[in-house]
Amino acid sequence: QVQLVESGGGLVQAGGSLRLSCAASGRTFSTYAMGWFRQAPGKDREFVAAISLSGGSTYSADFVKGRFTISRDNAKNTVYLQMNSLKTEDTAVYYCAADPARSLVAPSDYAYWGQGTQVTVSS
Numbered sequence: 001q002v003q004l005v006e007s008g009g010g011l012v013q014a015g016g017s018l019r020l021s022c023a024a025s026g027r028t029f030s031t032y033a034m035g036w037f038r039q040a041p042g043k044d045r046e047f048v049a050a051i052s053l054s055g056g057s058t059y060s061a062d063f064v065k066g067r068f069t070i071s072r073d074n075a076k077n078t079v080y081l082q083m084n085s086l087k088t089e090d091t092a093v094y095y096c097a098a099d100p101a102r103s104l105v106a107p108s109d110y111a112y113w114g115q116g117t118q119v120t121v122s123s
Contacts (some may be wrong), residue, residue: 047106
């Protein structure tokens with residue numbers, strides 16, 4: 001079992017930055033990959049970024065490349081999402097997820113989810 005708790009969301013102006021954190025507990029953190037997803041009102045949950053067990057490999061959606069960076073600290077059992085140059089269209093609830101079965105980008109493949117943290121970007 002894995003428990004996930006996100007933090008770091010909030011209200012920011014367009015062009016600003018936020019760093020989301022996701023603290024994991026339960027199973028040994030370095031034994032599973034992690035991902036970030038987001039869901040805007042009325043839209044499906046979509047893939048944002050993912051990171052391998054060691055942190056050596058990362059994957060990002062095209063719409064965040066060059067702006068968002070995923071990282072993990074296995075000593076702190078925490079995964080981060082650094083978000084720069086935020087746009088109003090980045091407004092959503094952001095979720096971290098753990099232990100994908102196969103695909104890193106499909107929400108249905110992830111076994112564990114946090115409760116989400118709201119990110120609101122104002123113009």
